[in-house]
Amino acid sequence: MRYLFAITNILLFINLFGQTTTIIYCFPGQGSDKRIFDSLEIDHSYEIRVIEYGAPDKHMTMNSFARQLSAQIDTTKDFVLMGVSLGGMICVELAEMLNPKRTIIISSAKNRNELPGSYKFQRAIPLYKIFPGRILVGGAKMLQPLVEPDRNKYKETFKSMLGSKTGVYMKRTVGLLINWERENNTKPICHIHGTNDHTLPFRKIKLPTYTIDQGSHMMTLTRAKEISSILNSILTR
Template sequence: MQIPFFLFPGLACTQRLFSPQREGLSDICRVIVPDWVEPLPKEDLRTFARRWGESVFVKYFSQNDNHPKAFNPSDGCFVGGLSFGGMCAPYIGEFLEEHGIKVLACFNLATIQGGSQIPTISRLLWQSINMLPFGGWKFLQLLCFVSLKLRGKHYSMPRRETYLQLLESPARRCHRVLQMISHWRDIPQNYTFPQIHIHGKHDVLLPLSKLEQTDIFILNAGHLLTLTRIDEVNDILRTEIVKFIS
């Protein structure tokens, strides 16, 4: 049985975000995008991430009648995520290791290493937006819908995908996720598993300049790396994964 690679998506939480990785890495690992867990009111990011990790543990590693083909904990796994999912991934890895699952590595894509790296102006902007009902997401979704209808055929694939993700994501979810991010202030931590970071130098949502630039691959890209730089991202993931399973 292949080693699982759990990839956690960003704000809109659509599995399409990792379709290129699911297909491109299928010969060396099994890419799984875990089911979304609804955030609780006023839940902090670390607590939410650990609940997400608990759902992964129960579904994929608990040996019982409902899951007769669960993965073997001793084989280990990889974790990773993009944007918000990348913020959660290390905490999820931490939870899994506490429950006897060996995390071979954590891949952080287009994300930050701690809440202390969120630019002040971004934090203030997100908090201001979230003061509106459902964080103004209904209005934003309306703008995306109209824009796609009028000019969608002229947009690049990543731009269309961004709009589609926003349209598909429930407003309440976006509101609570943004609330968790804007109140996240943890500093970057060290974990028992290695972390590999992939970031775009043109990422304006989570700027490269705020990161600790060690063990980091920098690509000529923006935020949606997995869709805009498919071959480059998959090559990096493949090279790093092989180091741990060969």
Template sequence: MKIYCVPGLANDYRMFENLAPKLLSQNIEYLEHLPPQHLKESMEEYAQRLYKTIEAQKEEDAVIIGMSLGGMISVELSKLRPFTKVFLISTVKHPAEMPWQIKLARRLPLDKVRLPAWLLRSTVKPVTWMMGVTNSDGREHIKAMIDSADPQHIAWAQYAAANWQNDLIPDNYVHIHGSRDEIFPAYMVKASHFIKGGNHYMIMDRADELAQIINQELASLMGQKALPFSSMK
């Protein structure tokens, strides 16, 4: 079974490096971030471009795993192809699940933000704090990804996430969330599974528990078709 993995804001394939080796299928492809066409490109428009990178691949049994921003992108991608299962980790499925701080950001001119590389690198400490990272290995892991991140993509992602408009979620989703997620508070989210004490970084430091949930689903998916969408209106 093919597994597509979509990383979050200022992350790349390295965010899955603890989880991926534990999955039942090792037929894994990482959907890395594309440069935005412009800073007001919508999440839907971005997903359509990202989809073109895998459009020619017609695996009947394919699932997608999206973490944080990658979860929102995965919801949009699931509208474009029938994934057998949509796994969402430390993310939101609908703007109603976002905290007030992100909703407030819709009023800010985020599309005019230009982040210089030096400023991006200076965000390592606050980002690791927000993600609940408390050890040096985790901080170095986040720093390595931020150092590699494209400032233009981060500026776009902030705007796109804050202004995400979505009314449909796939019925075949599995949403795994940490009870102590600092970015998307658990009380705002309707998840399938809550990891007690899990934070926004749990894909790395609680990978065994996430893999157990995902593998249980993967093991039961043989021959299963993708399901339709539910309206959030």
């Protein structure tokens, strides 16, 4: 009997030892970096990896940029995709290519129909192409505190993240957003959105999975406790 007990314990140990940790791949927004995820408190059983962007190659689409970034994802292990703003849109594209356990987007859009009307106008008349990239960076620095005043809670962090972006990166990622081709989704997307998001207005979002009352476009950092609670709930389902 004791031998049977010992064998059972050994098998249990082997089973536990052989379990792999699920990886959460985090995709920052256009004007942010890994610091946007700093205040989140995710269950420690998950491994967090933040995807690093460079400037997209010239003439890249959202889909081709996502495909390029997919090289950073280990698909031999269980993984979750999680993205904020532009990062969420990249996750949407990756969800169609790969097989994630979950795809979670925050302050983002599931397809181009959820983007503001100004994006549609710019597709027809691409004014952004006229301006040098450094002007787009400067404009974003000026408009960010006006459009999303909630960022003032972490003013220096948001200034630093946006200030690290190059003109080439900004111009090319603006192009990705304006020319995003996706019109529908075939894979399940868990969408968390705030009612006070002025960058991607809540009124344009179709059936968000979770709504944060008065949450802004910056809420991944400014409302991290609430976002963390929702994320942990999603991950344990």
